[in-house]
Amino acid sequence: MSTDESDKVAAASPAREASESSRFRKEPDPRFWALNRSLPFDWQLAAYDIDQSRAHARGLLGIGVLDEDELSRIDAGLERVRERMAEHGFAFEDSDEDIHMAIERLLGEEIGPLAGKLHTGRSRNDQVATDVAMVVQVHSLQAIELCAATMAELLSLAEAHRDWALPGYTHLQRAQPVYLGHHLLAYFWMLARDVLRFQFALDSAGVMPLGSGALAGVNWEIDREAVAADLGFEHVSHNSIDGASNRDFVLDYLAAASACSMHLSRLGSEIVIWSSTEFGFCELDESFSSGSSIMPQKKNPDSAELLRAKSPRVAAAHATLLGVMHALPLTYGKDMQEDKEPLFDAIDTVEGSLEMAAGMLTGIEFDRERMEDASGDEMLAATEVADLLVRKGVPFREAHGIVGGLVRDAVEQGGKLSDLTPEQLRARSEHLDESFYEVLERSSWLESKRIAGGTGSVPLEAQLGEARETLAAVRARVLEERS
Ligand code: ARG
Numbered sequence: 441m442s443t444d445e446s447d448k449v450a451a452a453s454p455a456r457e458a459s460e461s462s463r464f465r466k467e468p469d470p471r472f473w474a475l476n477r478s479l480p481f482d483w484q485l486a487a488y489d490i491d492q493s494r495a496h497a498r499g500l501l502g503i504g505v506l507d508e509d510e511l512s513r514i515d516a517g518l519e520r521v522r523e524r525m526a527e528h529g530f531a532f533e534d535s536d537e538d539i540h541m542a543i544e545r546l547l548g549e550e551i552g553p554l555a556g557k558l559h560t561g562r563s564r565n566d567q568v569a570t571d572v573a574m575v576v577q578v579h580s581l582q583a584i585e586l587c588a589a590t591m592a593e594l595l596s597l598a599e600a601h602r603d604w605a606l607p608g609y610t611h612l613q614r615a616q617p618v619y620l621g622h623h624l625l626a627y628f629w630m631l632a633r634d635v636l637r638f639q640f641a642l643d644s645a646g647v648m649p650l651g652s653g654a655l656a657g658v659n660w661e662i663d664r665e666a667v668a669a670d671l672g673f674e675h676v677s678h679n680s681i682d683g684a685s686n687r688d689f690v691l692d693y694l695a696a697a698s699a700c701s702m703h704l705s706r707l708g709s710e711i712v713i714w715s716s717t718e719f720g721f722c723e724l725d726e727s728f729s730s731g732s733s734i735m736p737q738k739k740n741p742d743s744a745e746l747l748r749a750k751s752p753r754v755a756a757a758h759a760t761l762l763g764v765m766h767a768l769p770l771t772y773g774k775d776m777q778e779d780k781e782p783l784f785d786a787i788d789t790v791e792g793s794l795e796m797a798a799g800m801l802t803g804i805e806f807d808r809e810r811m812e813d814a815s816g817d818e819m820l821a822a823t824e825v826a827d828l829l830v831r832k833g834v835p836f837r838e839a840h841g842i843v844g845g846l847v848r849d850a851v852e853q854g855g856k857l858s859d860l861t862p863e864q865l866r867a868r869s870e871h872l873d874e875s876f877y878e879v880l881e882r883s884s885w886l887e888s889k890r891i892a893g894g895t896g897s898v899p900l901e902a903q904l905g906e907a908r909e910t911l912a913a914v915r916a917r918v919l920e921e922r923s
Contacts, residue, residue: 478538478777484784485539486525488574489567490518493543495670496562496650499662505560514558517551518543538777540564561660562650565684565772569649572779574671576645576693579787581921583638586794587631587700588914593801594631595907598624602900605886606721606811607820612713616823617815617885620806621904622895628907630703635914637696642921645689648673652683655771685771687761690779694758697790701751704793708747711804715741720810725803728796743800750793757782818856822847824879824888825857832871842869 468476497514500506506514521543524530536542541564547555602621607614648671651657651664657680664676677683714721724741732738760782764775822843829839845868850857858880865872878884889896893903 476537476774478780479532479536479542481781481784482539482568482777483525483532483542485568485571485575485780486543487522488571489539489543490522492567492570492574492650492671493518493558495667496662497558498670499664499667500557500560500660502663502666503561503660505660506557510554510557513551513554514547517547517555520550521546538564538568540567561653561658561662563652563654563658563684565654566649566652566680568777569652569684569686570671572687572783573645573647573649573673573689575783575787576689577642577672579791580638580642580645580693580696581918583697583700583790583794584635584642584914584921585918586791586798587635587638588911588918590794590798590801591628591631591635591907591911591914593798594624594628595904595911597801597804598622598628598907599904601806602904603897604806604808604811605815607815607817608895614814614817614820617820618895619886619897619900620811622900625900625903625907627703627707628910630706631700632910632914634696634700634703637699638693639917641689641692641696643674644692646674647689648676649683649686650676652677652680655681655684681771685768685776687765687776687779690783691758691761691765694754694761694782694786697786698751698755698758701754701790701793704747704797705749705751707797708744708749711744711800712741712748715744719814720807721814722807723805724800725805728800728803743796747793747797747800750789754786754789757786818858818880819847821857821880821885824885825876827888828875828879829869829871834869834871842872 494515497506497511497518501508501511524546532542533545536545544555544559547558598621600621601624602619604620605617606620606623608616608618608623648664648668650667650671651662668674668676677686711722711724713719715723723739724743726739728741728743729739730742732740761779764778768775825846826836826839826843829842830836834842846857846860846865849864849868850860853859858877862873865876887896890898892899894900
C-alpha cells in the first residue's frame, strides 16, 4: 500500500462539530484527536470503501430504502468523490475522523442530504471490517502472484545449475556436497508453502462482515448474499458478533507474510555469505548492489542484506496485531483501528521484498570453479566411507567411530583421507580395502543420493518436474482467481 499520499492529510486538530443536534457539547481535545483520527493511514481504504458503498446502495435499492433515481445519484456522486480524491493535492478536512466519515461528507457535498441515506443498515464497524477484508483478499492474491514470480526465477536457476556441485552446510561448516539446483529448489519449496499460507488468508478474508451492523445485525433485511457476490466475497459471516469483531483474516495474512519474509531472509543471508570474497560462490548484478562512499573497490550485496533485514518488521506487525486483539472483549473496540498500519506496512514490505528477490535472482552469477573446489574437500566424503563399511556389515555407529579415527589420522599427518596408506586403513578396520579410494571420487558422493528428494541427478530431475508442475498449478490458480 503506497504511503506517498499520506502527507496530503493535514496534521490533526480538534474538529467534531459541537452543535445543538449533537450528543457532545465540547469539541474533542487535540491531544485525543491526534491519536483517534485514522485518516492519515486509512485513506488507503478509499477505493474499497467506495466500491463497498456502491454495493451496499444496490442492497438498499433491493429493500426499497433507495429508488432507482436515488441509487444512480449516489453512484454518480461516489464516482465524483473517487475522482476528486485522486486529484493531486487533494486535502481532507481536519474534522474528518476517518476515511468513512470523509467519504460520507464529500458525498454530501456532491449530492446533498441524499448522502445521509447511504448509512442506513450499516455501521462503521461492519463497514471497516469489510474494507479491510477486501484489502486482504487483493493483497493475498498479489502475494501469491509475486511468490510465483520468485519461484519461477529459482526454478530456472535450478535448471541451469542442476549439476554444479557445492558444499552443503550444517552449522555453517562444510557437511556434504550437493548440487546447486537442489539447494536452490529448497527455497522454491519454502515459497510454495507460503503460497498455501496466502491462499488460506485469501479464503479467510472471503467471508463478508457487512450486515453485522455495530454488533447485533441490522433492522433491514438487505440481501447479504447478493451484496457479497457483488463485492467478490464467497460467503457471508454466520454471526454478527463475530462479524464485527473478527480480524483473523488480517492475522492470517500477517502470519503468511511473516513466514514468507523469514524465508526470503534466509535466502538473502546465504547470498550475502556466498558473495563474500572468502566464499566467492556468487556475484550479484550491479543493478542490485551498491558501492562504498569511501572504499572504491567495494561492491556490496545490499539487496540481499535488505531481504535479510526486512523480515523482523513483518513478524513484528503480526505480533502487534496479536497483541491488539489479545483479550479484547467482544465486539468492536477502538483498539481494532490499530489493525491497519501493521497490515499496510507488512503488505508494502513483503511485496517489495518479493519483487526485489525475483529481480536480484535474475542477474545472479555463480562461480562453478569456486563452488566445485570447496565441494572437493575430501572430508565431506566421511559419511560415504562410513556407509561403505555398513555395506560390509559393520553397524553404522561402529563405522562412524572408525571413520572418525581415519579423519584424525589424516588431520594429524597434515594430509587428506586419500593420503592414508592401505596399512593405515587396515589398522582401523579389516573391512577397509581399495574401495575406500573409489568412494573418495567426488562425483560418487553426489550420485549416491538416489533416494527420492535426495541431491542425486535422478531424484533431482524428478524434483525439477514436480517443481514445474507446482508452479504451473499456482499460476493457473492466480488466473482463475483473477478471471
Ligand atoms: N476508523 C475506525 C477503525 O478503523 C472505523 C470504525 C469506527 N467505529 C466506531 N464504532 N467508532 O476502526
